[in-house]
Amino acid sequence: MKPKKRTTIYDIAEKLNVTPSSVSRALNNSNYVNETTKKLILKTAEELNYKRNTLASNLRKGQSKTIGVVVPRINQNFFANVIAGIEDATYKQGYNLIICQSNESYEKEVQSINTLINQHVDCIVISVSVDSKNYKHLQNVLDHGIQLIQFDRVVEELETLKVINDNEQASFEAVNQIIEQGYKRIALLEGPQNLAIFRQRKTGYLNALAKNNMPVIDELIIENAWTKELGAKATRKLLGLKQPPDAIFASTSDFSALGVLEVATAMNFKVPSQLGICGYSNEDFTELTSPSITTIDQFSFYMGKTVANLYFQEMENNDTIVVPKIISIKPKVIMRTSTQKLKKD
Template identity: 40%
Template sequence: MEQKKSFTIYDLARKLNYSPSTISRALKNHHSISDKTIAIVKKAAEEEGYRPNILAASLRNNQSKTIGVLVTRINRPFISSLISGIENAASKEGYNILISQSNDVYKNEVTSAKALFDSRVCGIIASLGMETESINHFKQFSKMNIPVVFVDRVPADFKSYTVVIDNYTAAFNATTHLIEQGCKRIAHFAGAQHLNVYRDRKKGYVDALVENGLAVDDSLIITMKSLSAEEGEASTEQLMQTTNPPDGIFCSNDTTAVSAILTLKKMGVKIPEEVAVIGFNDDPISSIVEPALSTVSHPAMEMGELCTQRILQHVLKKEGTPKIAECSVLDTHLIIRASSTRKNT
């Protein structure tokens, strides 16, 4: 069935014998148009299924009220909470969001960035994918003075707003907690080291070991491609089959930490008595798995809201808007549950 042609302002004007400018002002409740005329125009618009052409308006004004959001995987709890925070703050100011995901694939990220740019978004909020090392595809925004806010996974050498947490301190504290529980050989499930979040988490882990007089054993550090459940399972099996297995595991996300718990249980390993486990992010599953997973809080909603505030401060030229290169660092805290608490320690 052929799609029906959209009903335009000009169609309304012909139908009601008004000028297009009168129709436009009436639809916007302009003070120069009488209440009677506004009612007539709006009734006809509703009957004909008229929809305002927002894209055309943005082309005329060379700006839109849409914020682009480019993230890794929407099905990750952290990302969905981040998007919720972005949308909450945007809707309060009458802005919409346009979401795209890269699935951690660099080529997808480049394509999505171009699509968002072509959609004339007024700003973009982005979290880099696992494969992303070059960030040239974001230069098209800065060249046009379109604000860019990188969140969580951020580049080191791009002049933009950034919103992050203190990954180093969070990882240092998580590893120290395992040491305080009596762990001597602590493994680390690390993410791609060209990304700030995983590089800083590994450094915090290493420094905690050194400060507490424990050796850094490279065989206990496993760098993963995507920090998936499958990788967590394979890595846990690999570590536990060695002659000197770990007695603690610090994971860079909750996905691999939960996978480690399930794998250890399948292998008959007692948690936390034989192996203590701590994750990162405080995903909903962390409090459901048995034993409940110790983890690090990750204020995703707050981060999303702050990202939107940065975009709107820039777009609306609000007084007190921070400089374009400002980095906002949010606090985290440990959430200690059964997976790392050794009762006899």
């Protein structure tokens, strides 16, 4: 069935034998149209099921009142909560969101950015994919005069507004608490080092070892173990060593930590007595596993609200030059059963 044609102001004007400009003025409650004509136009608009094209109207005013969001994966609790936080703040301001998912693909990320530019969004919010190593598409956003806000996974060399976590400090505190529980050989599952957040988390791990006079053991550091499958593969390698680790810090994600737990259970390693496990992001399932998984809460909903409010603050400044600004949110280590080697009194 062919879709029904959308009613326009020209249809209303033709039906009433008035000018389209008169219809437009009446719909905008202008005083330049007498009350009798205005009421007739509004009544006819309702009868013809006229819907205002708010996007076109806003574009004529120089804005779309739309924010585009690009995230690696929508189905991860962290990114879903960030989006929820953004929506909570933007809804109150009468803004709409267009949400895109890169699926950790550089090509999809570029495509999403180009789509949002063509949609004339006022602002683009992004957390870059692990596959992204070229950032010309983000510079293109700035070249089009569109506000760009990066969060979580950010490109350090691009001077934009950024909302991040203190990843280095959070990792330091997590590993330090693991050491305080009596663990001696702590492995690190690290993410792709082209992304600053994973470099920072590795630095926090190394700093905690140094503080406690513990050696850095290269065979205990596994590169690019940032998914559940890669975390499981890394764990099989680590637990097969002559001297396996007695704790694993999955600095990349809780999904990687879940892969660790599943392999450890299959290989009959007792958690936490023989192996401590710590993840990152405080995904919902970390409370439900047996044992529950120690993790790091990034306050993702608050991060989303911070991103949106940062945009609105910049809008209020009415300054054509955006001064790069970085807001850092302090994460919190949540100690659960998977690293509680010592009995509580």
